[in-house]
Amino acid sequence: MSAPGLGGEFALIGMAESAVGIVPDKSPRELCVQVTLDALKDAGLTLAEVDGLITCNAFAEPIMYHAEAVAEYIGWQPRHCVTVNTGGGTTFMALNMAAAAIQAGMAETIVVAMADSLRSFMTRDQAMVVQSSSGHPHYEQPYGPTVPAYYALIARAHMNQFGTTEAQFAEAAVSCRAWASQHPRAQMRDLISVEDVMNSRAIADPLKVLDCSLVSDGGAAVVITRKDRAKDGPHKPVTLLGYGEGHSYEHISQAKDLTTSAAVQSGRAAYAEAGLTPDDIDLLQLYDCFTPALLMQIEDLGFCGKGEGGAWLASGISRPGGSKPMNTHGGMLSYCHPGNPGAMFGLTEAITQMRGDAGERQLPNMRTTLCHAQGGIMSSHATIILGVED
């Protein structure tokens, strides 16, 4: 079944990233303000030419009316202003909401901006809130699960069902780091091997610390408008070709299937709207909060058969020089992961690659990118497919 038809009509015309990694000199709100203004500048627009703002909240600086607070900070009264919260999936759901809002006449051009500072601005109490943000307060949290432990349950089930190995999970981290080593701003740039991952500190068996994404500060923003308004900007517009969502549960203990996620549904809808198949995708920008999540997305989004994700990763196909490049910025495993904004950097990297601005790590003949984000414990999924015209 095809999605309701926003695909092909909207384009990303501006983008910006803050410094990422350890950024102690700016609060999350200040980072969000900075990337909002920088993305507009990148699009060649002034505040007066933009009438919408969508943000997500920050764990390190929660604000009741977050988007309004960011707008107020710079003396802006956008016509459409809203804060979105669907965890790690927020990024692309916000993007789709922006397209829908423009379609509905609620705004003409919208900035989607997100930032958080999990590394430098968290109090101990806030860190506990993050740790317990997933997990049922009565039927999961009392037993002491950590966020890595939830993903470890998924990893163990996948190993048991398909024979996936710990070394195959490790390949995901090795691939992301190989790309990060080519990115001057990545938080972690030293090359690692499968052995390095396997020998890193045990967190929740079978996951080691190098199977887990980073804890970072950072923000990013994009500017979206109708495609026919996008022609006059300074950069080649990147078109939103397809979008899909999938929602299967909130709590992992309620999952009907531990090893197949609702990325199947979100991917199917996005491919249908774009009129493309996995074979048509030049670049994969997936949500690598933990290595097993990445492996399952590769399967569920159709880049290999179910249960074949481990072999796919071990083949090296996703690394520099491989035929299915993935997370060319280094992903949340190696570039940065400031929480809910994490997937924004998968998106800004996709735009950078599609503009041809990726420098040392630039891919040839870039036409299509699939970006995926998920919230909760593989609970809530959003897939977008982007295209660029020659």
Place this chain on the structure above:
Amino acid sequence: MAKPVPRPTPTEQPFYDACAAGKLVLQRCQTCGHTLFYPRTHCDACQSDQLVWEDASGAGIIASYTVVRRGVSADFEAPYVIALIDLAEGPRMMSQIIDADPDALAVGLSVKVDFAAWSEDITLPVFRLHPALDVGDA
């Protein structure tokens, strides 16, 4: 700080009352026959509100597990085992497997419920490996 402790709603109270008495109970839907967990006001198979509490056997098998090496807080002394248990009656439950050698754990092994005090007022179900239930199952 202490371990997180549930604050049961009136709907959930019978579950915790049973735990305190050393019994595992589950809701069963009188409309469609589905047995469910966690406790709810409406059946998650047919949305009926005709739910009654029934005694459960306390037997289950390990659907997945992890040995947590770095505890969520100082109140949880690592290592400890978090598991998803498929109960004999159908529903899946997150719990801890206690007093188990991590190397002896595997997906598919049988477990049996036990109970542990989490606070003065709240007792929770936990599980132990139960090899006797695995005999003849091969």
